Structure formats: C-alpha cells, structure tokens
Amino acid sequence: MNRYRTGQCSGLAVSTQVPTAQVWFDQGLAQLFGFAHEDAIRSFQIALQADPGLAIANWGISYAYGPNINLGMDAWRATRANEALARALAQGGGVSPLERALIDSLTVRFSTVLLSRLPVAARLSAWGSRVMALVLKASGTTRSRAAAWWPS
Numbered sequence: 001m002n003r004y005r006t007g008q009c010s011g012l013a014v015s016t017q018v019p020t021a022q023v024w025f026d027q028g029l030a031q032l033f034g035f036a037h038e039d040a041i042r043s044f045q046i047a048l049q050a051d052p053g054l055a056i057a058n059w060g061i062s063y064a065y066g067p068n069i070n071l072g073m074d075a076w077r078a079t080r081a082n083e084a085l086a087r088a089l090a091q092g093g094g095v096s097p098l099e100r101a102l103i104d105s106l107t108v109r110f111s112t113v114l115l116s117r118l119p120v121a122a123r124l125s126a127w128g129s130r131v132m133a134l135v136l137k138a139s140g141t142t143r144s145r146a147a148a149w150w151p152s
Helices: 019-033 037-050 055-065 075-091 097-109 120-139
Strands: none
Touching: 019 037, 019 055, 037 055, 055 075, 055 097, 075 097
C-alpha cells in the first residue's frame, strides 16, 4: 500500500479502524516531514476517502497548507488550511487526546489577529511552544522528561 516506500514514519496509531486509512496517513506524515507538502495533502485526502471520519487527516491537510520554512502562507493556502482545520474541529468526537491536542494547536498556528504582526520565525516559535504544551498535557509527560527530545 505504501507506494513510495517512505516506511513507517511515526508509529502514531490514529483513531481509525480502517487499515488503509492508517497507511495513507503514515505516508502523508512522512511526506509532510520531507517537505513534500502537495504529495502529503493527496495522501491525507486518500486517507479521508478510506475513512471520512478521520479528523487527524484533515489536520494533516491543514498543516500541509500552512506556512513552512520554504513557503509562506498566501490567501489561497490560508483558505484551504482553515477549511481543513474547520473540518477537523467539526469532526470532534472519537479522537485520541494527542490527536485533539494536535488539531487544537493549529488554531494557534493560524491565528491571524495577533500572530500576523510577528516575524515568521517568532510565529513558528510561539506555535511550537503551544504545541509542546498541548502534546505534553495529552501524553502526561512533564517538560523535564520531554527536554531530551524537545529543546526549549
């Protein structure tokens, strides 16, 4: 099923009972981490075709449309990112605490009122700090235990 042989990227078991949805989500995440954002979007869309209730796949689409070090976020991409985020938020139920934290973190990442006035690096740093807090809370990990894998 993993056409591009990207391997197991995360080991993140997502809230699905459909094995093909998990495979396509894993592939999308690997592509996302490899800065192949458009390919990641397609993989997450296929995961959604396999399991329309997979909110974390909409998170992946939203994240992929968002800004990154190689590409800013123009109005077209912002619209797509916010549409996918709205779908992920609306799907709400049946997600793990970690998936909920990741989905909720994008509401901070795409907040335009205050963050738009900051330089890109500061916006990503503010978002990263919020993501870390949400993920640590969801996983029950303390900041000191996480310091080895998430520098401050």
